[in-house]
Amino acid sequence: MRNNPASHGLWALTAPPAPDTTPLTGDTVADVIVIGGGYTGLSSALHLAEGGARVALLEASEIGFGGSGRNVGLVNAGMWVMPDTLPDTLGAPFGERLIEQLGRGPQKVFDLIAKHGIECEVERAGTLHCAVGHKGLQEIEARAEQWQKRGAPVLVLNAEETRRKVGGGHYTGALLDKRAGTIQPLAYARGLASAALTAGARIYTQSEAVAAQHNGSRWRIGTKKGSVDAEWVIVATDAYSKGPWSQIRQEQIHLPYFNFATRALPDDLRISILPERQGAWDTREVLSSFRFDRSGRLVFGSVGALQGVGESVHRAWAQRSLRKLFPGLRGVEFETGWFGMIGMTSDNLPRFHKLDHNVIAFSGYNGRGIAPGTVFGGVLASYVLGQIAESDLPLPVTDVEQQRFRAAKEAFYTTGAQLVHLVESWF
Template identity: 55%
Template sequence: MAAPHATPCAPLSTAGTTPASHGLWAASAPPAPPAGPLTADLGGAQAVDVVIIGGGYTGCSAALHLAEAGARVALLEARALGHGGAGRNVGLVNAGLWVMPEVLPQVLGPVHGPRLLQLLGDGPRTVFELIARHGIACEAVHRGTLHCAVGASGLAELHQRARQWQALGAPVTVLDAARTAERTGTAAYTGSLLDLRAGTVQPLAYVRGLAAAAQRAGAQVYVGSRAVRAEATGTPQQPGWCLHTDTGGRVQARWVLVATDAYTGEHGLWPALQTEQVSLPYFNLATEPLTPRQAAGLLPGGEGAWDTRQVLTSFRMDSAGRLVFGSVGALQGSGRAVHTAWARRAMARLFPQLRGVALQHAWHGTIGMTHDAIPRLHTLAPQVLAVAGYNGRGISPGTVMGRALARHILGLDAPDALPLPFSTPEPERWRTLRTAGYEAGAQAQHLVDARW
């Protein structure tokens, strides 16, 4: 079993979300539920059953489902709720993964492959049910998503994906170019895949709502509290853990769930979770609220959309009528000017009525990519679980994986009933070079793209 990294770490800033890190989502989300740092000793009679590290979708979903079942839960977030990918993404609640459905049984085998497919296929429904049940105000729109085809090869890819999902009974349909133009507002695409299982949310508002629901169920939520040291306690027959935070707090628990994914940090606890993934930068820009003329015909059905390019484009509307437009890249250094200039050109090419429209918000974050685009489930030490590698599909998979791990910890599901097999973290080869290559490639693509 891997031992935790125990080097003391300097406290992180507890500042919340910022315009540069979370953009529109920080400006438009309801306030986060009240929470402060852990400065007390949660031991003895105050000890908990489970301590969760990470306040994103997985951590907050697990906290909610554990607390609802009567477990004593403490959640530790190093910065603010949704600080990582949960508060920065596009807000597409998609079913499945980037890989084709038939790939999962081939890679994971005849048991875990179909099981994970079913879990992730039903994932959006779980998200929207939780939103309804807990009254989460997060601009939820459950009207599907559009995966838009670029050229003949893109359309062939969508037909293949549709056949595989339809064989599993999924409500997906390939639309031709004309119907795609009606639904998107642009004639740039040769077709699209409409997935009625999916939808959109305000991602930061959703994760804050999950955390608030977990608190109401009895979970203790602490922010600005980075776990810096883990001590094994108990016996081999009854293991336990004592986690120390950079705020002077301490919590004793029977179980630890590590839910930090791409924001684990190479100098934090169990850094192998970071080194097994390649970091993919992704940015979003949001326009000012569009006028009726500008918005006419643009995604009239309320779907979110993205295309089949390798350096993809994503776009969706928010509840105030802003267009959220994104792609691969980081809005820092030379990338800020390159990616922003590309976005202006690309928006005008797709939607000529938006030429010259003002951009009100800009932000970016990191996606953790595994080499096969499939998540990982680990036992890092006795009764220390971790899941990582959502590959840009965090909202639905994070929610349902949090629930699945909660059921396992509660003893409701045996290890062999989990949706993923346990594996050992393995460092990704050439990780640093590949991470730099994503940004360099995106900048090169965006320097020349949409100039005609």
């Protein structure tokens, strides 16, 4: 996108074309303005349009330009935070309600894909959370126990079972979540956009929201070449927030995450690695993730930014790590590489904000954007349409939190990931 191969990499090369959209020119009216063309915004627009609302979505760049078009493509249930922690952190009834809704999140994604015929390389074989060492095994065992008591179809695999599922490595075990799977993330975003347009939503790309005015009953959101008037505004910009409600960005620490993709592997390697096509990631603090695309390319990622010296450091580490994990890959080169930003909140949980009168937002997905973004988009639509009350939401209303030392923390994460990968490349 934007002629930058390091922004969306493999996903831009293999996704179906985006639906035709144009910039906003002139003035128009709607019932709801949605700002942001990622999963949350597109899900909101789709559900609102299906509910009979007039929707205008403003996207500053292109559909799926932010995290929605750059992520690994793991469709996981829940959040990074342990299930039992949520009730204590959020209180009743929000904790268990959030667990229940996000536990069903992957099914919501897969249902939308099926309903609207979205071509996005969906694989529903589950995901593997691979344990590194005894501490990692304890972590996945605790996570499994907490999900199992809520009836979730998850199980812990031993080291040998994990090795068969992965096709390599020396993990002490893995959590297999049968609810989960993988998709081509940019293709999914573009498919949601097509579905929203078919339902009657209007989507304007290259249309950054630069101004907001409220006259007492309605909002006017201005772009460089036009404006939209509406009663409601949904802000769905998350980690890439800027413009009138850029404070959402201020409560998030940017954590860079990169991916490299190999060329399509030979058949003998393709059938020996992740033979059942689960997506996988490990329990390391600076974690690694890996999965296949539909054409047999192995996608391998970790924390870090592919810019400056980081590009060469992370590439060398990724090549060495893949060879160590799968010795048969010795000599395999990467075809593409790309990276984006994850927005991390102070407690690793998402937020629901009422930013102003009739201006609402979910944000802070902490690396779990596909299912939560889809679910929360539908929730926002139901709230605006009057189908649910504020007391029915999965999160309490909170004020925007300003993270202290944000720039320093972001520099620490970027530099720290480089140092970790540099040291690991030497040994």
